[in-house]
């Protein structure tokens with residue numbers, strides 16, 4: 001998985017000016033680590049960040065694409081599982097927790113059909129640069145240029161939070177992709193990072209079980225769960241399996257949210273943020289992503305929790321950026337992350353999470 005890269009001769013990159021502007025907004029990286037919080041952290045708030053590797057906004061908002069699913073010889077069976085006349089029914093069939101439970105009580109950003117956009121600012125549009133951007137708050141195209149296993153020179157929000165009073169020692173990460181000890185710079189950050197299986201990608205079901213057991217036993221205040229089987233199936237061109245992986249993750253999210261609400265430490269005090277590291281191509285290029293594929297920079301964000309106003313699916317034009325996620329994670333605990341100079345990009349968490 002460390003060599004997971006896109007391939008093919010694709011369209012020329014035509015959005016350099018936009019990215020130049022965006023990098024101006026987000027530039028600077030997470031170098032300054034001296035910013036202090038605005039106040040003592042609410043000691044009862046928690047946050048769970050979940051990523052679903054390479055899940056396209058197209059499936060998130062519209063459900064299964066009949067043109068892609070139709071190529072599968074099992075289409076007749078698959079059709080009954082995923083194909084419905086309306087986008088609302090198709091997406092609820094694919095992601096029932098997200099659309100039936102989360103959306104009415106939270107927010108979902110990034111439906112480009114409605115003009116609501118979220119994008120990565122990195123030019124690479126592959127996994128490590130995407131995770132670096134969303135976890136640190138800024139792209140780093142120079143040093144994080146691909147999926148090569150190098151220890152991240154940048155501080156992630158998880159590492160930052162793991163050094164804050166009241167949070168230190170209560171941050172943990174679980175990932176299907178074995179690259180996360182590099183992305184989170186485990187030796188430097190000291191974060192518990194449970195990633196991969198025998199040096200390879202781990203099934204998402206096992207990643208979730210490990211994270212759930214840890215949640216119940218150790219009661220972290222910051223939990224990061226990175227699912228990855230969606231991307232693996234997509235790269236293999238297996239659209240039905242990509243959908244199945246997505247639906248399985250949704251079932252883990254439903255169980256996760258129910259588990260959190262059953263525990264007094266977490267009930268009403270926990271924000272769940274769900275996003276992805278990159279998008280994918282459109283149409284016949286759906287399985288790919290990378291530098292030359294503009295659409296693969298398109299992402300999305302879903303959130304629910306006490307600090308997230310329940311405005312549902314964002315239906316008005318807007319522009320959000322992947323680099324906002326890091327600050328949002330800290331904001332859930334009432335902390336200010338020493339983010340790049342992007343103060344105007346406040347995101348969906350408007351209040352401190354603690355009641």
Ligand SMILES: [Zn+2]
Pocket residue numbers: 053054126127128130231277278
């Ligand atoms: Zn990825």
